[in-house]
Amino acid sequence: MNVWEHITTFFSVENYTLFVVSIGSGILCLAAGVVGTFTYLRKRALIGDVISHSVLPGVAIAFILTGVKNPVYFLLGAIISGLISIWIVDYVQTKSKLKPDSILALTLSVFFGIGVVLLTKVQHSGNAAQSGLDSFLFGKAASMSMLDVQLFSAIAIINVICIALFLRSFSIISFDENYAKGLGFNVRLIKGFLALLTVVTVAIGVQAVGVVLMAALLITPASGARFLTNSIRRMLIYSGIFGFASGIIGVFISYSGTGMPTGPWIVIVLSAFTLSAILLGKQRGVFARMKVRQNNHVKINNENVLKDIYKLADKGLKTITTKELIDKEKHQPKKLKSTLARLEKLDYVDLVRGMVILSDKGRIAAREVIRKHRLWEIYLSKYFQLDADHLHDDAEGIEHIITPEIEKYLIKLLERPETDPHQSEIPY
Secondary structure (H helix, E strand, C coil): CCHHHHHHHHCCCCCHHHHHHHHHHHHHHHHHHHHHHHHHHCCCCHHHHHHHHHHHHHHHHHHHHHCCCCHHHHHHHHHHHHHHHHHHHHHHHHHCCCCHHHHHHHHHHHHHHHHHHHHHHHHCCCCHHHCCCCHHHHCCHHHCCHHHHHHHHHHHHHHHHHHHHCHHHHHHHHHCHHHHHHCCCCHHHHHHHHHHHHHHHHHHHHHHHCHHHHHHHHHHHHHHHCCCCCCHHHHHHHHHHHHHHHHHHHHHHHHHCCCCCHHHHHHHHHHHHHHHHHHHCCCCCHHHHHHHHHHHHHHHHHHHHHHHHHHHCCCCCCCEEHHHHHHHHCCCHHHHHHHHHHHHHCCCEEEECCEEEECHHHHHHHHHHHHHHHHHHHHHHHHCCCCHHHHHHHHHHHCCCCCHHHHHHHHHHCCCCCECCCCCECCC
């Protein structure tokens, strides 16, 4: 069967089970990705692992107390157990000197260990109703029913509505809880409500993808979305899209092969989306940052060469040779050649048989760099009382990143000085 036949069969009306599983998985991943955005922003990525592992004891205790596999009892047990784990994490964090990651790791390990012990006890209890409880470890997405889809849809709708209503509150506490307190927000109540949404989402989703993989659905979409935008609203949208798409595609890949697990494939697809965002993000992606660093490196080289030409050529009015630049300013010949070629292309210099002359445009650019350098030297000398022999190196680095607004502010602050601490003229 080719790819097109797989796709048409997958989305056919007759293939009702696959339709239910794919839509249900997509909605679940969307719900987890949206609410997990704030977990990621609060730098509590491991809390998803803690919650997903801590629901296991609640499920086991619910079965031990009732003796029946009732999803409602399981859900209540999972929610209570998850909330207790978060309370323990917050309580220990405020009452001890342990680091947050240590507290999270300890809580995760203890709850998961208790859950495995209780599940083992249940499996040896002789109760025939215990079959299938191990699905909470690895999930059972392939056996999802329309009731599950309706439940996931309800959770997704509730998450979206609550986040829309409390977006400002959730956003502020995610970045600065003290600022939120200063604005009059009830931080404890908001954190508790956000924790409840997270626990309910995990408790519902753990039945589909299992304890081991549920944490990935909370954190992975948000971590990828963060590389695409600086806006929380857009980040929420991207997280939801990543989650929903990974659910659909993961189920399709699982369906296409024999014996391929659904839950792990969903996480693999989600990881692929995230990795793509990390590499290709327009603003924060790896390639975008590499390009920015490269552009900055080129800018610094251009400005350094222009500055040196300006000084050697008597304020840029005379002609100098490339040999002078190499001998007196210690430029590397190969690197200098490429920089001068670039400056000539930008109309900053003119090159004639090894001779270099600044154009009017180049002279203005060189004066600007030197002006920023010397203004910063005065600022360091006046406000930080640095010795004159310590000023140059600091100013050498900062001159390339001073914006026109900062330059204007420095001129006003320093009352438009005429000379720097070395008595060199400041060109305006």
